[in-house]
Amino acid sequence: MPNTFIEPYLFFGGRCEEALDFYRTALGAQVDILLRHKDSPEPPPSGMLPPGFENKIMHTTFRIGATTLMASDGCQEGMSFSGFSLSLSVPTEAEADHAFAALADGGQVQMPLTKTFWSPCFGMLTDRFGVSWMITVTTNPS
The missing domain is CATH 3.30.720.100 (Signal recognition particle alu RNA binding heterodimer, srp9/1)
Structure with missing residues (x-):
């Protein structure tokens, strides 16, 4: 395809x-x-x-x-987002910090930004609209 x-x-x-x-x-x-x-x-x-x-x-x-x-907006009031996350990949920890803080405003943090074995900075949250996000730094600092 x-x-x-x-x-x-x-x-x-x-x-x-x-x-x-x-x-x-x-x-x-x-x-x-x-x-x-x-x-x-x-x-x-x-x-x-x-x-x-x-x-x-x-x-x-x-x-x-x-x-x-x-x-x-669809054709009805109310929304439900479940069973998926949008994954936002950024090149630096500063960009991850900014995006994470902005998306978390009015939302709920599931996993604060932290170092993982696959990324120097990764975190998960649900924004104020119920959309789930995963923020990942895609490059390791030199």
Whole structure:
């Protein structure tokens, strides 16, 4: 399957815009595409969206570093992220410290940043939206 790749698609249940703003600040995310439900050329089927979701994000594509992620508010309130983690690889401990602290703000740390046998600095957390992250320094200092 040449030229095949996987891009995570996250559903934030009504908090997508808040999440985008958070990832812009925390990780320097850059939004490439942002479409709202109200901008769709075709209206959603009756009853598909809760009241007030017209202004919510139907689809967005954003980048963190070289990785593209997609997201949406979905078609219902509430969200649940389980069974996966986003792994953020950075070249320095300073970048790991910065990203970890920013993502942990309002979230929950599962494993503080520490030296491991595979990385000079690794940690795990769940951010304020319930997204699980693993932060890894990919290079050993010389």
